[in-house]
Amino acid sequence: MKRDLQPCQFGRRASAARLASTAGAALIAAAVSVGSAQGQTVTLAQGVDPESLDPALDTLITSVGVMMNIYDSLVWRDADGNIVPGLAESWEFPEPDRMELTLRQGVTFHNGEPFNADDVVFSYQRLFDEDNPSPLLTSLRGFVDSVEKVDDYTVAVNMPGPRATVVPTLIRVPILPEETFAEIGPDAFGSAPVGTGPFEFVRWDKNQQIVLERNEDYWRGPAAIERFVVRPIPEDFSRFASLRNGEVDIIANVTAERVEEIKGDPGLKIGTVPSVRNMFVGMQTAEPPFDDVRVRRALNHAVDKQALIDVIMGGFGRQNASVCTQTLFGAAEMPLFDYDVDKARTLLSEAGYEDGFEIEMLGPVGRYTKDKELQEAIAGMLSEVGVRVTHVQPEWAEFIRLWVAEEYPMHLIGTGNQVVDCDQHLGYRIHGPRYGRYYQSDEVDALVEEQLREYDTEKRKQILADIQREVREDAPWIFLFDLVDIYGLTARIDWQPRPDEMVWAYDISVSE
Amino acid sequence: MLRFLLIRLAQIPIVIAVVSLIVFVFLNASGDPVQLLLPVEASQEDIAQMREALGLDRPLLIRYWEFLVNAVRGDFGMSLRARRPAIDIVLEALPATLELAGAALLIATAISLPLGIMAAVRRNGFIDAAATVISVLGQSMPVFWLGIIMIMVFSVQLGWLPASGRGHWTALIMPAVALGWYMNALMARMTRASMLEVLGQPYIRTARAKGLPEHMVVLKHAFGNARIPIVTIWGLQAGAMLTGTVITETVFSWPGIGRASIYALQGRDYPVVLAAIAVFTVMFLIINLVVDLIYFLLDPRIRRS
Numbered sequence A: 001m002k003r004d005l006q007p008c009q010f011g012r013r014a015s016a017a018r019l020a021s022t023a024g025a026a027l028i029a030a031a032v033s034v035g036s037a038q039g040q041t042v043t044l045a046q047g048v049d050p051e052s053l054d055p056a057l058d059t060l061i062t063s064v065g066v067m068m069n070i071y072d073s074l075v076w077r078d079a080d081g082n083i084v085p086g087l088a089e090s091w092e093f094p095e096p097d098r099m100e101l102t103l104r105q106g107v108t109f110h111n112g113e114p115f116n117a118d119d120v121v122f123s124y125q126r127l128f129d130e131d132n133p134s135p136l137l138t139s140l141r142g143f144v145d146s147v148e149k150v151d152d153y154t155v156a157v158n159m160p161g162p163r164a165t166v167v168p169t170l171i172r173v174p175i176l177p178e179e180t181f182a183e184i185g186p187d188a189f190g191s192a193p194v195g196t197g198p199f200e201f202v203r204w205d206k207n208q209q210i211v212l213e214r215n216e217d218y219w220r221g222p223a224a225i226e227r228f229v230v231r232p233i234p235e236d237f238s239r240f241a242s243l244r245n246g247e248v249d250i251i252a253n254v255t256a257e258r259v260e261e262i263k264g265d266p267g268l269k270i271g272t273v274p275s276v277r278n279m280f281v282g283m284q285t286a287e288p289p290f291d292d293v294r295v296r297r298a299l300n301h302a303v304d305k306q307a308l309i310d311v312i313m314g315g316f317g318r319q320n321a322s323v324c325t326q327t328l329f330g331a332a333e334m335p336l337f338d339y340d341v342d343k344a345r346t347l348l349s350e351a352g353y354e355d356g357f358e359i360e361m362l363g364p365v366g367r368y369t370k371d372k373e374l375q376e377a378i379a380g381m382l383s384e385v386g387v388r389v390t391h392v393q394p395e396w397a398e399f400i401r402l403w404v405a406e407e408y409p410m411h412l413i414g415t416g417n418q419v420v421d422c423d424q425h426l427g428y429r430i431h432g433p434r435y436g437r438y439y440q441s442d443e444v445d446a447l448v449e450e451q452l453r454e455y456d457t458e459k460r461k462q463i464l465a466d467i468q469r470e471v472r473e474d475a476p477w478i479f480l481f482d483l484v485d486i487y488g489l490t491a492r493i494d495w496q497p498r499p500d501e502m503v504w505a506y507d508i509s510v511s512e
Numbered sequence B: 001m002l003r004f005l006l007i008r009l010a011q012i013p014i015v016i017a018v019v020s021l022i023v024f025v026f027l028n029a030s031g032d033p034v035q036l037l038l039p040v041e042a043s044q045e046d047i048a049q050m051r052e053a054l055g056l057d058r059p060l061l062i063r064y065w066e067f068l069v070n071a072v073r074g075d076f077g078m079s080l081r082a083r084r085p086a087i088d089i090v091l092e093a094l095p096a097t098l099e100l101a102g103a104a105l106l107i108a109t110a111i112s113l114p115l116g117i118m119a120a121v122r123r124n125g126f127i128d129a130a131a132t133v134i135s136v137l138g139q140s141m142p143v144f145w146l147g148i149i150m151i152m153v154f155s156v157q158l159g160w161l162p163a164s165g166r167g168h169w170t171a172l173i174m175p176a177v178a179l180g181w182y183m184n185a186l187m188a189r190m191t192r193a194s195m196l197e198v199l200g201q202p203y204i205r206t207a208r209a210k211g212l213p214e215h216m217v218v219l220k221h222a223f224g225n226a227r228i229p230i231v232t233i234w235g236l237q238a239g240a241m242l243t244g245t246v247i248t249e250t251v252f253s254w255p256g257i258g259r260a261s262i263y264a265l266q267g268r269d270y271p272v273v274l275a276a277i278a279v280f281t282v283m284f285l286i287i288n289l290v291v292d293l294i295y296f297l298l299d300p301r302i303r304r305s
Helices: A011-039 A061-070 A117-128 A166-172 A178-191 A236-244 A256-263 A293-302 A305-312 A341-350 A371-383 A396-404 A422-429 A442-453 A457-474 B002-029 B033-037 B044-053 B060-072 B086-121 B126-140 B143-157 B170-199 B202-209 B214-251 B257-266 B270-298 B300-304
Strands: A041-046 A075-077 A083-085 A088-095 A098-103 A146-151 A154-158 A199-205 A209-214 A227-232 A268-283 A317-319 A357-362 A387-392 A410-415 A477-490
Touching (some): A061 A199, A061 A209, A075 A166, A083 A166, A117 A146, A236 B143, A256 A477, A268 A293, A293 A341, A293 A371, A293 A457, A305 A317, A371 A387, A422 A442, A422 A457, A442 A457, B002 B060, B060 B270, B086 B126, B086 B270, B126 B170, B202 B214, B257 B270
Antiparallel strands (some): A075 A083, A088 A098, A098 A154, A199 A209, A209 A227
16 A cells, blocks of 8 residues: 555556555455454354244343344433433323323334334233233333323323333333234244344344344434344353354353453453342241341341352452342442341340251252352351251242242342332332232331332432331341343453343444 | 054154153143243233233143144144244254254264274274274263363364354364264274174184185175164164254254253243154154164065064
8 A cells, every 4th residue: 555655666667566556455455344344243142042032022131132222112221321212202291190202203114114103002002912911011010001192203101100110111112113013923023023223133043143234224323333143152161162262242141250261361351230130048037937037137147248249259249238239220328237147146046046947948050140159158157157058959940930939938039120220129029019029018018109109209219218228127138249240242342231231232332 | 564664653653642741741840931931020910811821721631632632733832932833943943953963973973983893803903992092082071071172172272163153064063073972982882892793703704714805804794794783873872862962052052953942941831842852752763763774674684574
């Protein structure tokens, strides 16, 4: 290239040189374009392939993550956790139990079908079909009763009552094209979806790869990368090997031991984000021995949580004595239960268990990072105060059945959060009018109801803080820690992971 | 011959019925597909509604009978999770499994037969020692472990082969070798043993005595008689290879039936599991049938009886 700039001094030789340099430039240009075509493809590897790309069928977070690159919701959450407009430009509450949303105009689906209120009504109302119930409905029930059209670009959401968290709840419902869906039918649509999102569906080789291509007409502006490929690689080690080999660019669920290895490789780097997931040991508070708050507090003092984080989790974790993960809206910092074996022993003897007791602990294996090791370490610590734990560790399907049936007095589990709001954690973990298990409190129930109706964010935060204090005093769980999500990335990837476990490729850029 | 074939074919549905009943009962004895399908916060009403919609609220035996009646017509029902025909999910994955198992079978056969024959002919020589080492290593290394070691060496260290996936032919090499390795080891040992036995027979001496060239003695007279037990082992191992795909496909992210069925099993998506088992059973029975036919061709004594 440089030679081209030199003045041509020697007739034939110069032209030969120019010819050569032109050819060279063409070659370089070709090489660059090939390089950038590869460079503009970003590949994500995760554990499982989606069952379907129809949001009404598959609600697993890894599948939802893929879908959110294809579809848009009415409302969205940016990488910093702020609620931002999606297909709805703005919204207001004409009544406390009715929300009206003004839709974005001029948006089209990937196949050209224009987007309007009918698509929104269709996408919501199909979830309420009783003959064909959707697992996604569970996220909406109690928050949204129905969605109706006001005019072509306005929809109304009817709620059973005032619901402070209705806005983030809408993030979970992607908008589908009504006409296209009717035309090609649910089966074909679930295998080759059409949305308005930042990436268009190209192909899906089942259990092999899903290929998405940039939507050049995206209403937010086109994404930085051209192609986004999602590959299922079930085995941890193979996923890691594929990253090191440069076959994939992003892997999720990296274990702490791998972190040093990744850091030591100049071609790779680590991305971390505090997760929405909180780990804890649940106790059956309705029955002895855990119906006595002194026993529950004693167990909290008997477990050295910082040691669990440092030794087992490789330092990736954050102690938390609140029912809410600290990444959630409304989470408040609660005073920790200090590790104090003597205090634990004293509390246990006050409750009449000076010799401790035998207890069965239910726990999953292979579901959460280090779940088996955690159970064993916790059991070891509890044995110091005379609590002798027998492990019950079935595989996940059986674990969930036993857990739902409340068959065992203790269990290790983690709760995630799809709306990134404290309220959902309260619903999961506290037995109230909604669905929680193992712990119930009338005072807390009343406060939970109250915060749900409070639209003023500052007041609501106050109530949520009161709830967290109340629950902390009740100590219905052995409070453990919030997880940190660890991603392995190739060095060229520029991306900050989101706390909600989704990989939104619109935020990814590539530097060569 | 035809009678024999018909009897064998008639056995297929009976075997499938028995196998599927066992699987059906076990699958329903633990876990609950509806609770796995719905988020953990699902209310009792949500669960009941979903159970009814999927038809899971009816008694076990009635559901099994329905399954059986429909399965006869090739309809294994809808996947509980993907809500499309279960048999489609399995058949989509079939080519990948056949490709993997076929390549593994080819590798195992192509290596083990010459290796076993040569080891027997040059008994206690270098090749024999090598064959012994390969056999011991092959039979004592679990597929899972072997797969991870191979990925570590050939993908991570050397960067020669992709660590996962399917598409480029290079991606087939490691899973096929890992899957075929055990069979290769066993077949090499069996070939060696049965060749040694035959090579000690008087008719081999006779063959040599009448001046036949050594390769004719080995390949025609010795191998010709040693191949019956080898075919038996080959058939058994080809069937076992199908079950081996379950692990190999997971380690190498190979999109075949083994992986599809493991995933369905974890989700208690029993229509898919049953469809996969039916397909596995049919393949197994076909292999057995082929082996029986090969006996017919190879052994005149069976043909005559």
